[in-house]
Amino acid sequence: MKSKDNHEIRNPINIFSHLSSKERMVLDLPPVQRLRYIHQLALTYQVYPGATHRRFEHSIGVMDLASRIFDVVTDERNHQGTSFELSPGFDKEYWRRVVRIAALLHDIGHPPFSHGPEDLFPDGWNHERMTQEIIESDHLKKVWKELKIQSNDVAALAIGTKSTKKHVFSTTEALLSEIIVGDTFGADRIDYLLRDSLHSGVLYGQFDYYRLIETLRILPKEYDESNEPAIGVELGGLHSAEALLLARYFMFKQLYFHPIRRIYDIHLIDFLKSWLPRGVLPNDVDEYLNLTDNEVLSALRKSAKDTGDPLYEKAQRIVERKHYKALYTLNPVDLQKTLEPGKMIFEAACKEFGPENLRHDAYTQKGNDVHFPVLEPDDRIILSIVRSENLANLPLITIDSVYINPILEQKAKRWLDKNRDKIFESEMGAGEDE
Amino acid sequence: MNQKWERVRMNKFFNEAILLELVKKLRDQGSWCGETHIQKAVFFLQSLFDGPLKYNFIFYKHGPFSFDLRDEITAMRAHSIISREMRHPAYRESLKPGPSGELLNKTFSKRIAPYEGEIDFIARKFKSKGVKDLEKLSTALFMSTSCGGLSIEERAKQMHELKPHITIEQAIESIHEVNKIISDARKIKK
Numbered sequence: 001m002k003s004k005d006n007h008e009i010r011n012p013i014n015i016f017s018h019l020s021s022k023e024r025m026v027l028d029l030p031p032v033q034r035l036r037y038i039h040q041l042a043l044t045y046q047v048y049p050g051a052t053h054r055r056f057e058h059s060i061g062v063m064d065l066a067s068r069i070f071d072v073v074t075d076e077r078n079h080q081g082t083s084f085e086l087s088p089g090f091d092k093e094y095w096r097r098v099v100r101i102a103a104l105l106h107d108i109g110h111p112p113f114s115h116g117p118e119d120l121f122p123d124g125w126n127h128e129r130m131t132q133e134i135i136e137s138d139h140l141k142k143v144w145k146e147l148k149i150q151s152n153d154v155a156a157l158a159i160g161t162k163s164t165k166k167h168v169f170s171t172t173e174a175l176l177s178e179i180i181v182g183d184t185f186g187a188d189r190i191d192y193l194l195r196d197s198l199h200s201g202v203l204y205g206q207f208d209y210y211r212l213i214e215t216l217r218i219l220p221k222e223y224d225e226s227n228e229p230a231i232g233v234e235l236g237g238l239h240s241a242e243a244l245l246l247a248r249y250f251m252f253k254q255l256y257f258h259p260i261r262r263i264y265d266i267h268l269i270d271f272l273k274s275w276l277p278r279g280v281l282p283n284d285v286d287e288y289l290n291l292t293d294n295e296v297l298s299a300l301r302k303s304a305k306d307t308g309d310p311l312y313e314k315a316q317r318i319v320e321r322k323h324y325k326a327l328y329t330l331n332p333v334d335l336q337k338t339l340e341p342g343k344m345i346f347e348a349a350c351k352e353f354g355p356e357n358l359r360h361d362a363y364t365q366k367g368n369d370v371h372f373p374v375l376e377p378d379d380r381i382i383l384s385i386v387r388s389e390n391l392a393n394l395p396l397i398t399i400d401s402v403y404i405n406p407i408l409e410q411k412a413k414r415w416l417d418k419n420r421d422k423i424f425e426s427e428m429g430a431g432e433d434e
Numbered sequence: 435m436n437q438k439w440e441r442v443r444m445n446k447f448f449n450e451a452i453l454l455e456l457v458k459k460l461r462d463q464g465s466w467c468g469e470t471h472i473q474k475a476v477f478f479l480q481s482l483f484d485g486p487l488k489y490n491f492i493f494y495k496h497g498p499f500s501f502d503l504r505d506e507i508t509a510m511r512a513h514s515i516i517s518r519e520m521r522h523p524a525y526r527e528s529l530k531p532g533p534s535g536e537l538l539n540k541t542f543s544k545r546i547a548p549y550e551g552e553i554d555f556i557a558r559k560f561k562s563k564g565v566k567d568l569e570k571l572s573t574a575l576f577m578s579t580s581c582g583g584l585s586i587e588e589r590a591k592q593m594h595e596l597k598p599h600i601t602i603e604q605a606i607e608s609i610h611e612v613n614k615i616i617s618d619a620r621k622i623k624k
Contacts, residue, residue: 161492161494162501166492167493168492168493168596169492169493169495170596171495174494174495175495223526224468224470224526225564225565225566226496226566226569227599228495228496228569229495230495335513335514335534336514336533336534336537338537339447339513339534339537339538339541364508364509364512364513365508365509365512366504366505366508366509367504367505367508368469368504368507368508371527383526383527385520385527392520396508396511396512397512398509398512398513
């Protein structure tokens with residue numbers, strides 16, 4: 001009997017994901033299997049108990065979705081009515097193999113607890129660089145020959161423009177990378193929104209991705225006096241594209257930027273800074289790959305049980321849920337008064353209550369994901385935000401929060417209520433020029 | 435907050451103040467001032483002058499592009515330092531100073547003053563340029579800085595190989611125009 005070359009994996013969202021024997025060989029490699037022990041959403045399960053899913057199933061999901069998107073946008077029947085074609089001599093079979101493996105490996109360099117401890121990489125390092133290092137390491141060397149693909153092509157597509165080594169992208173490379181890690185319609189985004197929504201129970205993340213993928217097209221941005229190609233949609237898919245971007249907005253507001261979820265990330269960093277040798281993540285590939293959530297969770301539980309352990313208090317904040325409480329969250333009115341309201345309140349509160357009792361968290365949305373070309377029925381191509389008022393008015397997400405030790409919460413709230421205006425007044429105009 | 439992060443934070447606002455000034459000057463000169471205009475203008479500003487902006491540019495679909503700068507522009511919009519408007523013809527997007535821009539400008543006006551001349555130079559050079567022209571010019575500048583030892587014809591050939599929609603003749607024309615801009619910029623520096 002001929003050996004089987006089509007392997008199915010049941011996977012929520014994709015239902016069945018299919019892999020060839022050679023792809024399964026990659027899946028079985030230890031650096032990929034390690035992703036079974038990396039929580040997709042760090043300590044989010046402390047707030048949303050169902051959010052215990054791992055990077056492993058997400059990676060399989062991205063592989064599945066990326067190849068579906070690839071098949072749709074490279075289908076010559078879908079180029080009709082547009083002037084764009086992939087580069088001459090485009091080897092579709094080769095690049096399909098690369099896209100699938102790059103999608104499978106795109107998160108291979110994540111540290112324990114995914115994005116949580118990203119700031120703990122040594123200078124010049126991040127999870128994208130680690131992904132590149134692992135792809136180019138001996139751990140994967142043997143598979144490139146088997147799969148007949150180049151490791152540098154895989155790295156370019158898996159990391160995209162965040163690569164530290166690649167500075168020149170061909171149009172084809174840029175577009176294929178967008179299929180995986182693109183800001184707007186990347187398979188990574190489609191999968192994580194659907195998967196995080198499913199597991200957390202935050203249903204805002206659901207949208208009609210079947211319709212969306214069927215209508216994705218490579219289109220020139222004619223509206224920008226340019227023929228720069230980008231991944232856009234046919235008009236018929238615009239509502240599903242709106243739904244994706246609205247899902248992203250709500251998921252950030254409801255889940256990813258949930259204040260208690262965020263403070264758990266900060267408490268995790270506090271613990272890891274003391275627990276990791278030299279306070280940073282290792283940049284040696286072998287040492288790095290030995291580190292997963294399991295090792296950290298084990299250390300956390302051990303420290304939280306021992307009152308004499310120097311990390312006892314830091315571990316207790318997580319294990320016993322004694323997290324800091326939100327003292328201030330950004331109010332748009334305050335932004336008209338000062339450039340950094342949260343930071344000003346944080347600094348004033350540190351003077352009042354001591355820096356050990358305060359934490360500050362600030363983040364602003366990146367990218368420009370509501371911009372994409374839309375193909376009209378008359379073959380004209382227009383900008384998405386012209387066609388969709390929903391997208392034109394989609395708010396940008398920014399957070400600027402201050403947290404306080406729970407034993408000081410009530411006292412600090414009374415203090416802030418009394419002093420808020422005074423804090424802004426005292427700092428206003430005290431900028432660089434003065 | 436340690437000194438390193440304090441420096442990063444202040445540099446971020448200073449960079450945003452420079453970008454805000456560039457937006458203002460581009461608009462004053464009659465530029466469309468879309469995001470691509472700002473991307474290409476910043477690439478020239480960084481490449482021609484030893485100023486404070488240090489965004490990481492890569493060679494992307496149509497010339498130099500900085501994803502860091504794109505994120506900075508989004509952050510400036512999120513904080514109302516700049517805002518966007520749709521303008522005719524063809525309902526294209528344009529960026530303009532936002533409600534919080536004045537606060538930023540007030541805070542950093544003295545620190546950005548030494549760079550006013552350089553920003554003004556770029557705004558005047560780019561005032562009537564469309565996206566296609568800017569893509570060609572910035573690609574030519576990218577080739578000039580990365581292939582310094584090559585002749586104009588060799589650089590034009592490389593430009594055409596990298597971006598086949600730019601003809602050799604267009605590439606040579608763009609390289610000559612960039613050489614003139616570089617030469618004019620040297621006078622500003624003096």
